Amino acid sequence: MESKKIIELKNISRVYKVGNEKIHALKSITLDIFQNDYVALMGSSGSGKSTLMNLIGCLDTPSGGEYLLNGISVEKMNDIELARIRNKEIGFIFQTFNLLPRATALENVALPLVYAGTNRASRNERATKVMKDVGLGDRITHRPNELSGGQRQRVAIARALVNKPSLILADEPTGNLDSKTSVEIMALFDEIHKNGNTIVLVTHEEDIARFAHRIVRLKDGNIESDHINDHITRVKTGIA
DSSP: OOOOEEEEEEEEEEEEEETTEEEEEEEEEEEEEETTOEEEEEOOTTSSHHHHHHHHTTSSOOSEEEEEETTEEOTTOOHHHHHHHHHHHEEEEETTOOOOTTSOHHHHHHHHHHHTTOOHHHHHHHHHHHHHHTTOTTOTTOOGGGSOHHHHHHHHHHHHHTTOOSEEEEESTTTTSOHHHHHHHHHHHHHHHHTTOOEEEEOSOHHHHTTSSEEEEEETTEEEEEEEOHHHHHHHHTOO
């Protein structure tokens, strides 16, 4: 039985106007991402990976083509509709964590549930559970400045998971972390994936991309390659 498609991109293009010049950031992207996929989007500066991430995350809309997210056509939605689908369908994880400095870890994690209209008791219960899931059950009342970089990223991961989204979208999630903490965070991503979540990871680091099960490389606004991660395959089959 074929897995459900979470993301369907059909001939997606994105053109920006800079003065009298047109910048073709994406030219004709066709890409399917399935339920429980773990995909790394890679590419050098100017390849189009950040533009593609913004489109997948409903932070921007394409100039042409069709985008279906969990079967819903989103390319012609207005800003209010895009905000609603972002909160419902996508959990975001950013390089800079994007936590509210004066809010506790629990309040930061519960924020998407506030926007969803969930009552206080239910959102605190759900946020507490997710914080325990990411190993921060003893840091619920701490504020971001009382946490390490790795702990702050765990709070951000919990916030991304709290709404039970269709898609986890992570933009350079280890960019502000040291090597040891980066490995710990990527091990957590592996657990999240094993629990059935779909993950799209945007990175320029080869060693981080190696954690993903599928690697999509972009160049000059086009998909250059799309392949299963041989490293993961060798690990699964016991080949060194």
